[in-house]
Amino acid sequence: MTAVLAAPPSSPHRKRGKRRWIGFALALTVLVVMFALSVAIGSRTIALSTVWQVLWHPDSTPESVIVHDLRLPRTLLGFGVGAALGLAGTVMQALTRNPLAEPGLLGVNLGASTAVVIAIAFLGVTTATGYVWFAFAGAALTSAAVFALGGAGRHPTPERQILAGVSITAVLGAIVWAVLVLRREAFDRYRHWDVGSFSDRDSGTVLRILPFLAAGILLALVLGRQLNALSLGDESATSLGAHPVRIRALGLLAVTLLCGAATAAAGPIWFLGLAVPYAARMIVGTDHRWILAFAVVLGPALLLGADVLGRVLVAPAELPVGVVTAFLGAPLFIALCRRRRLSSL
Amino acid sequence: MTVLRAAGWSVRVHTRALIVGVVLLLVALAVALVNLTTGDFPIPVADVLRSLAGRGDAGTDFIVYELRLPRVLVTLLVGAALGASGAVFQSLTRNPLGSPDFVGLTTGAATGALIVLLIADGSGAQVGAGAIVGCVVTAVAVYLLAFRRGVQPFRLILMGIGVSALLEALNSYLIYRARLNEAIAAQVWLIGSVNGRGWTEVVIVAVAVVVLVPVVVYFGRDLKMLALGDEMAVLHGVRVERTRAVLALAAVGLSAGATAAAGPIAFVALAAPPLAARLSRSPSAGILPAAAMGAALLCAGDWAAQNALPGNDIPVGVVTAALGGVYLTWLLFRERGARR
Numbered sequence: 001m002t003a004v005l006a007a008p009p010s011s012p013h014r015k016r017g018k019r020r021w022i023g024f025a026l027a028l029t030v031l032v033v034m035f036a037l038s039v040a041i042g043s044r045t046i047a048l049s050t051v052w053q054v055l056w057h058p059d060s061t062p063e064s065v066i067v068h069d070l071r072l073p074r075t076l077l078g079f080g081v082g083a084a085l086g087l088a089g090t091v092m093q094a095l096t097r098n099p100l101a102e103p104g105l106l107g108v109n110l111g112a113s114t115a116v117v118i119a120i121a122f123l124g125v126t127t128a129t130g131y132v133w134f135a136f137a138g139a140a141l142t143s144a145a146v147f148a149l150g151g152a153g154r155h156p157t158p159e160r161q162i163l164a165g166v167s168i169t170a171v172l173g174a175i176v177w178a179v180l181v182l183r184r185e186a187f188d189r190y191r192h193w194d195v196g197s198f199s200d201r202d203s204g205t206v207l208r209i210l211p212f213l214a215a216g217i218l219l220a221l222v223l224g225r226q227l228n229a230l231s232l233g234d235e236s237a238t239s240l241g242a243h244p245v246r247i248r249a250l251g252l253l254a255v256t257l258l259c260g261a262a263t264a265a266a267g268p269i270w271f272l273g274l275a276v277p278y279a280a281r282m283i284v285g286t287d288h289r290w291i292l293a294f295a296v297v298l299g300p301a302l303l304l305g306a307d308v309l310g311r312v313l314v315a316p317a318e319l320p321v322g323v324v325t326a327f328l329g330a331p332l333f334i335a336l337c338r339r340r341r342l343s344s345l
Numbered sequence: 346m347t348v349l350r351a352a353g354w355s356v357r358v359h360t361r362a363l364i365v366g367v368v369l370l371l372v373a374l375a376v377a378l379v380n381l382t383t384g385d386f387p388i389p390v391a392d393v394l395r396s397l398a399g400r401g402d403a404g405t406d407f408i409v410y411e412l413r414l415p416r417v418l419v420t421l422l423v424g425a426a427l428g429a430s431g432a433v434f435q436s437l438t439r440n441p442l443g444s445p446d447f448v449g450l451t452t453g454a455a456t457g458a459l460i461v462l463l464i465a466d467g468s469g470a471q472v473g474a475g476a477i478v479g480c481v482v483t484a485v486a487v488y489l490l491a492f493r494r495g496v497q498p499f500r501l502i503l504m505g506i507g508v509s510a511l512l513e514a515l516n517s518y519l520i521y522r523a524r525l526n527e528a529i530a531a532q533v534w535l536i537g538s539v540n541g542r543g544w545t546e547v548v549i550v551a552v553a554v555v556v557l558v559p560v561v562v563y564f565g566r567d568l569k570m571l572a573l574g575d576e577m578a579v580l581h582g583v584r585v586e587r588t589r590a591v592l593a594l595a596a597v598g599l600s601a602g603a604t605a606a607a608g609p610i611a612f613v614a615l616a617a618p619p620l621a622a623r624l625s626r627s628p629s630a631g632i633l634p635a636a637a638m639g640a641a642l643l644c645a646g647d648w649a650a651q652n653a654l655p656g657n658d659i660p661v662g663v664v665t666a667a668l669g670g671v672y673l674t675w676l677l678f679r680e681r682g683a684r685r
Contacts, residue, residue, distance in 0.1 A: 105510070149674075163442055166506055167673045170446065174611060174666030177536045182659070187532065188525055270510060320521060326514030334490055334507040337500060 020290055023283040027297040034304040038075040039067065041308055076206045078307050078321070079300040080213045081262045082272065086299020087220040088258040089273020090280070090291055094227040095251045096147070098161050099278070100336065103259045104270035106165035107172060111142025112263035114172045121179045121186035132209060135264035140256040142168060147252070209261040216257030217296065223250060224289035231286065269322045271329020272303055278332070362625035362634050369621065369637035373424070376644040377417045381409060383651065419542040420647045420661070421640045422550040423603040424613060428621070428639020429558055430599035431614030432632045433592050436568040438498040441676060444615040445600040448505030451609035452512045453483025454601060455535055458608070459519045462531050472534070473549050473605035480601035483508060488593070537610030537662030539647055546606040553602025557595045558636065564592050565632045610662045612669020613639050613646075619676075 040051050046063050054064035085103065092101040092108075103109050115138025119125040125134065149164040180187040229242035237244050262269070279302075280294035303321065306328060310319035381393045388396075388405055395401045396409045431444045438448075445451055457479020461467040467475065491497070491504040516535070520528050567588045570578040575585050600614065617639035625634055646664040653659065 105506070162503065162506065163447075166447065167442065167676075170611070171666075171670035171673060174663075174670050177532070178663040178667060180532065184529060187529065270514070317522070320518065323514045323518045323521075326510055330507050330511035330514070333510070334504060337503040337507065338490070338493065 016285065020284050027294060027301065031297050031301040034301045035075060037308045038078060038304045039071050042071055042311060073206055075304065077265060078304045080206060081266045082300035082303030083217055083296045084213055084258040084262040085269060085272040086276035086295035087217060087292060088255050090277040090295045091220050091223065091251050091254050092273065093277050094231060094288055095248055096161055097231065100162050102271065102274035104268060104273060105162055106146045107168040108139050108143045108255065108259045109263045109268035110169050110172045112139040112260050113268045114138055114176050116264065117176050117179050117190055120190060121183040132212065132261060132264040136256060136260035139260040139263065143252055143255055209265045212257050212261040216254050216261060219250065219254040220258065221292050223254065224292045227288040267322060270326045271333065272299060272325050275329050275332055276302060359627055359631065362627055362631045365621065365625040366634040366637050369634060369641050373421060373637060373641035373644050376641065376648055377421055380417050380644060380648055381413050384413060415543050415547050416539050418547045419550060419606050420539050420643050422554050423607045423610065424640035424643030425636040426550060426554050426599040426603040427610065427614040428617035429561055429632050429636040430596040432618035432635035433561055433565065433596040435618050436572060437589060437593060438501055439572065440498060440502060441619055443498065443502055446611055446615055447502055449483050449487055449509035449512065450480050450597060450600050451604055452509035454480035454604035455609050456512045456516055458534060459516055459531055462534065463519050463523045463527055470545050476605040477601040480604060481597060484597040533660060534608045536660050537608035538660030539607050540658055540660065542606065550602045550606040553599055557598045560595045561592060562632050564588055608662065611666045613643055613665055616669055616672045617642055
């Protein structure tokens with residue numbers, strides 16, 4: 001990550017470079033605040049001073065147990081999943097050159113989740129470690145299928161890709177329902193996982209998906225320069241010495257790792273991958289090295305914010321984070337579709 | 346193409362479409378008859394027919410009239426309503442994917458029904474009413490969101506996708522917070538099923554079909570003009586926005602009635618019109634052949650659902666979803682080939 005940041009801004013405009021650094025500092029600040037809020041706020045009210053104290057000096061009081069065993073793991077999970085989905089959305093948008101591309105809308109998250117459902121219902125898999133592998137297989141298959149059907153690289157319109165994704169989502173949804181109707185005991189486990197939630201994940205979840213997350217994040221960040229080349233079009237990219245096919249393959253691998261790990265840990269979460277790159281582009285323009293760096297910061301900030309919101313809005317109950325992101329993200333999607341000129345459809 | 350004239354009225358009839366429609370209707374009725382004879386207690390065809398004619402014995406009458414006939418009628422009518430509404434939507438959006446499944450209507454209906462089922466503890470006709478309200482509200486919302494100096498068909502579909510994503514999140518939250526028994530009941534409702542439907546549901550969907558199909562067929566004459574583009578349609582004397590609004594509303598009504606009676610059954614509205622159009626070798630689907638196709642498809646699907654797994658009456662929505670998935674993938678592959 002430091003290597004990416006240390007690269008000199010390619011834009012000759014000083015002003016833009018300055019704006020990027022200020023923006024990055026602001027985004028980091030927001031992330032830190034969200035992180036703190038996520039640790040400090042919950043269904044059980046604990047005074048801020050107590051939180052601060054037990055954070056550094058863990059003891060056996062209930063407050064300390066809550067902070068260390070419930071809130072910290074949950075916050076770390078949100079951090080990882082948010083970074084993963086933000087990056088996955090960015091990479092997908094760059095690969096498809098489609099500002100509406102998003103792992104949720106294109107069905108990749110649901111692909112991962114379908115594979116997990118099949119694993120729960122028929123293969124008796126019950127642990128998050130087991131989920132991960134099936135989630136990877138599902139995510140890989142679906143992203144390959146969406147790219148094939150949506151026609152990556154030829155002359156696909158963004159909207160057709162979305163439609164291909166939605167069709168695949170419909171098919172996968174049908175499969176999931178068919179499985180769940182036949183296997184009722186799997187249904188109960190699934191409905192809590194499906195909604196996209198951090199609440200009942202145990203503290204080991206983060207650790208188990210950590211290697212995959214780290215690999216995916218690293219791969220995505222390294223790809224920045226290549227994605228810039230790809231954004232010029234295949235011919236120009238080739239003449240610049242880049243290999244479009246190799247970039248696509250690596251990008252696909254990154255998306256699979258990120259979406260698979262995130263979905264296995266938290267269930268399918270929609271629209272984060274749409275909102276994060278959009279916000280990042282508004283601040284930094286079109287340089288993918290910067291967009292990716294911002295995605296790592298903005299993704300967790302947004303997801304943790306949504307999670308805190310879900311805990312506060314209907315306290316003492318809580319809204320699953322997937323529901324909150326859908327409620328925040330769907331209007332953004334609608335607004336983006338309304339604004340786009342139809343000539344580009 | 347034949348033109349029939351009588352007493353100042355004239356009707357153009359696409360001969361092949363007419364034949365296809367009649368044949369499909371006969372197929373649907375035949376499968377429906379088979380459905381009446383099969384079940385836990387098989388009844389010979391002759392006995393069923395005698396019972397339908399009002400001359401059966403009491404036991405057969407009970408099974409036919411109370412247990413099987415409502416279900417078969419719901420299947421036929423829901424299939425027809427979905428087929429007709431799909432044909433209208435696909436013509437209006439000029440897109441084979443522009444079916445009620447994709448513009449968010451079924452999700453909206455599901456939200457309405459879930460609110461009644463899980464929050465208000467309603468049942469039966471109340472759930473149906475909830476579904477209809479949900480469907481109509483969603484349709485209006487999608488239309489208003491897509492409206493920007495007129496409605497562009499593709500934007501309508503995209504808005505539908507956005508709105509249904511929102512509603513799906515709401516639906517899964519409603520299921521998430523429910524107790525397990527209620528959640529399973531809701532999930533079964535969500536997948537679409539004709540199991541255990543009674544005369545209440547028959548009346549709901551029959552009213553929709555009897556009132557709205559004639560409206561759709563009457564205004565549907567202008568669909569061919571609309572397919573040429575708005576300007577051409579205006580030149581040929583079609584009141585574009587009014588025709589479009591009436592057709593869309595009627596199709597929403599059909600879709601709502603069907604969903605209220607049987608839950609959101611997937612893919613029938615998507616697949617029936619193009620299949621009917623293919624059989625009748627006409628570029629766009631006639632509404633009545635599409636309706637007959639829908640009825641035949643759903644009846645066959647229900648037969649398969651009852652007999653696929655012995656002793657396990659799976660919801661018909663599972664069958665249509667599986668078949669529809671195959672169809673949809675094929676459609677996308679073909680579209681992709683056509684665009685090269």
